[in-house]
Amino acid sequence: MADHAPAETLALRVQFDTEAQQKDASTLGMWLFLITEIMFFGGMFTVYTVYRSWYPDVFAIASSSLNEIIGALNTGVLLLSSFTMVMAVRAGQLGQRKAILIFLILTLLFGGIFLGVKGYEWNQKFEEHHIPGQAAFHLEGVAPSDQGHAQLFFSIYFAMTGLHALHMVIGVGILLTLIVQARKGRFSASYYTPIDVTGLYWHFVDVIxxxxxxxxxxxxxHLVK
Amino acid sequence: MSDPHEQTHIDSVGSYVKILLALLVATGVTTAVARLDLGAFNTVVALSIASVKMLLVALFFMHIRHSNKLTKLVVAGGLLWLAILLLLTMTDFATRGILGVPGK
Amino acid sequence: MITAAPQEREHYLNASHGLKSWLLTKDHKRIGLLYLATITLFFFIGGAFATLIRVELLTPQGNLVSSETYNKLFTMHAVSMIFFFLIPSIPAVLGNFFLPIMIGARDLAFPRLNLLSWYLLVIGGAFSLFAMIAGGVDTGWTFYTPYSTTYSNSWVIATALGIFIAGFSSILTGLNFIVTVHTMRAPGMTWFRMPLFVWANYATSLIQVLGTPVLAVTIVLLFLERVFHLGIFDPARGGDPVLFQHLFWFYSHPAVYIMVLPSMGVVSEIISTFSRKAIFGYAFVAFSSVAIAVLGFLVWGHHMFVSGQSLYAGMVFSFLSYFVAIPSAIKVFNWTATLYKGSISFQTPMLYAFGFIGLFTVGGLTGLFLAALGMDIHVTDTYFVVAHFHYIMVGGALMGYLGGMHFWWPKITGRMYPEGWAKLSALVIFLGFNLTFFPQFILGYLGMPRRYHVYPAEFQVLNVLSTAGASVLAVGYVIPMIYFIWSLRYGKVASANPWGATGLEWKTSSPPPVHNFEETPVVTHEAYDYASLMAEEVEVG
Incomplete structure (x- = not known):
């Protein structure tokens, strides 16, 4: 075959000349993907900004109906998962195969807890009839003429936390694949790019x-007692 | 494009633990401050703390402080475009209705 | 095959055989051809809808189809042409094929992602095709709420889902191109030695990466509202339908530049090659592509002057819109300056490039009319707007695409197309195009609204002219289809560099080998270095 390309390996695909070039490409590709995610969530943040600026009082009341202690604790869980994720990347850098596996599993565990708590919170909303688009919708303390605006808050709440949770579920799927590969001993100090770029994704979802x-x-x- | 020797900065476990603790403390602070009456500054404080947390995660966990200029440029570009989307949309919603003409 | 020439040189087309070798290929050149087949299909589907629209408009009575069907016809014409033909056209076919070769790379940075992008386009296209066959969609391609979320009884979700999936194809292609340009350039291929086609595709990719996700989330919200009644754009609950328009046009205005920027890149290549001169003001032309990409994000509100948008926002968007004219004019002036004292030859690609410059100028200048608040209120939603954007999208984007197809056909297939027929069809397309769309400027200025199939009898003459032009245009599109296919077997065998052009793609054989070059090229010249090329010829000669 008339071909000047070297033989292909995982660490060096045929289109690249050096491993550094391949790693640069993967990292840049992931960052660009995260930019698309910023814009994707950016559309939602725009919707949020517009309606919160239009209906600040109703949004304050609706927001207070969420349990902020559960929210804060769940935030802590997600931050912990980011910590274990970066520890998995560090283990990758050092080529510590066992540590890679342990930290990936821990990340998966914390991610799972976060999703479980989120599911519990959603279920609460259903029980309280805080579901937009349903005739039974009613939020205490909001005038009947403003109930529609309160629905908007919950529409945004479900859309944003739902899309965030969807990203978490995708992240959990990727973690599972990484764990399978890590068990096979696929990663080493010279090839851990998949863990590295998954880490970037996971931290991004955390930042959202x-x-x-x-x-x-x-x-x-403070306005709502 | 980049020097391969420059790429693997391995941070210490201690530094990651410190960042994690800072993030957890910031979460507690933002939750507590929300109960105080700071007037219009409640939102400012909440978003400032969130931005600091974002910076900590991005700089340390996502290793931006070790990244090359291109990565930093990409991130800055993404945030700039988000600002364009928000600001130009708000030119409409912030000035809607002040003319006194229905629908304008 | 018994008659195969003995010891034929191996290239990307004959390196492997069978359907599987195409459907699982990671070769950017083969993927480019897969895209070519897909978008050609959608071009003819969209063209069929356009034909029905033009036939309906022959008479003022609206007696061919019902109003509902007519709504579906113009919607499905636009959906096919915009999302499944124009947006993928040049980047996914010619960009895919030539961007890696032009910077001296073996492939794109992520070949498997590239193949995935094609499958996403096919899956998205299948959803939209299903919606068309099942009963169609009647919201207009803009899917304005609350009609699309609450009232329309047509296949909104299937179509929107198809566009959503195709959007990811576009995002991933853009991402792939940006990474490739940053990390895969051959030794010596500095940023300011890159061909302007690469610059144009790079700028296009920026838009695809930054804009398309906002369309994606807008479609998600549309979906959630239609299925779960979330009410984010529902005025009954205090939501604002105009917010939908903001999010939609944040993508869809820049999307116009996704369509036209790559064409500008093609025109730069052609103008330089057929006047045998370096592009005048190379750096200005390169940066003007990036400037168009950036400025394109600041002007979307000019689509909403007559919506409920605040007048102050309208003034800001109107003011900003004029800035897009600056980089666009830089390009047109610099192409013209390149021609000055050039050694010009009038091959088919050059005819298309000339067509592009003229028609794009008309489309661009009428765009300035529309960016002016007062003028826009007079012609909003009239045929003036329809004529304007067809001058940009068909007169601009499509002319560039056809010019590029002719320019690179010898490289893609290793065969020449028949020059006489090609020149004839270029002429037919140019005449047919103007006959179709110029009368629409007049119709719009006189007040004929778009999206109606019944119109006052006084508009009939101009409409008949337009329909006559559309038939000429249709003939013009069919002729290249026939001779391109004919040339695959009977065309003259093409040399490596039939045009005597300078780019790296002409330094490798026609068709190129699997990994594009026998050896990684080392670049020592600026782009379009015809001056030293001709000096060498004189020395040798």
């Missing part, structure tokens, strides 16, 4: 939540 938490749970709580 870092903003969702105050924006959804903590709006003007």
């Amino acid at each position: 939540w870092i903003f969702l938490f105050p924006l959804l749970y903590l709006i003007d709580r």
Whole structure:
């Protein structure tokens, strides 16, 4: 075959000349993907900004109906998962195969706890009839003419936390694949790029939540007693 | 593009633990401060704390402080575009209705 | 095959055989051809809808189809043409094929992601096709709320889902191109030695990466509202339908530049090659592509002057819109300056490039009319707007695409197309295009609204002219289809560099080998270095 390309391996695909070039490409690709995610969530943040600026009082009341202690604790769980994720990347850098596996499993565990708590919170909303678009919707302390605006808050709440949770579920799926590969001993100090870029994704999803938490749970709580 | 020797900065476990503790403390602070009446500054404080947390995660956990200029440029570009989306949309919603003409 | 030439040179087309070798290929050149087949299908589907629209408009009475069907026709025409033909057209076909070769790379940075992008386009296309066959969609391609979320009884979700999936194809292609340009350039291929086609595709990719996700989330919200009645755009609950328009146009205005920027890149290549001169003001032309990409994000509100948008926002958007004219004009002036004292030859690609410059100028200048608040209120939603954007999208984007297809056909297939027929069809397309769309400027200025199939009798003459032009245009599109296919077997065998052009893609054989070059090229010249090329010829000669 008339071909000047070297033989292909995982650490060096045929289109690249050096491993450093391949790693640069993967990292840049992941960061660009995260930019698309910023814009994806950016559309939601725009919707949030517009309606919160239009209906600040109703949004404060609706926000106070969420349990901010559960929200804060769950934020802590997610931050912990980010910590274990970065520890998995560090283990990758050092080529410590056992530590990679342990920290990936811990990350998966904390991610799972976060999703479980989120599911509990959603279930609470259903029981309280705080579901937009349903005839039974009613939020205490809001005038009948403003109930529609309160529905908007919960529409945004469900859309934003739902899309965030979807990203978490995708992250959990990727972690599971990494764990399978890590068990096979696929990763080493010279090849841990998949863990590295998964880490970037996982931290990004964490950062989205870092903003969702105050924006959804903590709006003007002092106004509502 | 980048020097391969420059790429693997391995941070200490201690530094990661410190960042984690800072993040957890910031979460507690933002939750507690939300109960105080700071007027319009409640939102400012909440977003400032969130931004600091974002910076900590990005700089340390996502290793941006060790990244090359291109990565930093990409991140800055993404945030700038988010600002364009928010600001230009708000030119409409912030000035809607002040003309006194219905629908404008 | 018994008659196969003995010891034929191996290239990307004959390196492997069978359907599987195509459907699982990671070769950017083969993926480019997969895209070519897909978007050609959608071009003819969209063209069929356009034909029905033009036939309906022959008479003022609206007696061919019902109003509901007519709504579906113009919606499905736009959905096919915009999302499944124009947006993928040049980047996914010609960009895919040539961007890696032009910077001296073996492939794109992520070949498997590239193949995934094609499958996403096919899956998205399948959803939209299903919606068309099942009963169609009637919201207009803009899916304005609350009609699309609450009232329309057509296949909104299937179509929108198709666009959502195709959007990811577009995002991933853009991401792949940006990473490739940053990390895969051959030794010596500095940023300011890159061909302008690469610059144009790079700028396009920025828009795809930054804009398309906002369309994606907008479609998600549309979906949630239609299915779960979330009410985010529902005025009954205090929501604002105009907010939907903001989010939609944040993507869809820049999307116009996704369509036209790559065409500008093609035109730069062609103008330089066929006047045998370096592009005048190379750096200005390169940066103007990036400037168009950036400025394109600041002007979306000019689509909403007559919506409930605040007048102050309208003034800001109107003011900003004029800035897009600056980089666009830089390009047109610099192409013209390149021609000055050039050694010009009038091959088919050059005819298309000339067509592009003229028609894009008309489309661009009428765009300035529309950016002016007062003028826009007079012509909003009239045929003036329809004529304007067809001058940009068909007169601009499509002319560039066809010019590029002719320019690179010898490289892609290793065969020449028949020059006489090609020149004839370029002429037919140019005439047919103007006959179709110029009368629409007049119709719009006189007040004929778009999206109606019944119109006052006084508009009939201009409408008949437009429909006559559309038939000429259709003939013009069918001729290249026939001779391109004919040339695969009977065309003259193409040399490595039939045009005597300078780019790296002409330094490798036609068709190129699997990994594009026998050896990684080392670049020692600026782009379009015809001056030293001709000096060498004189020395040798």
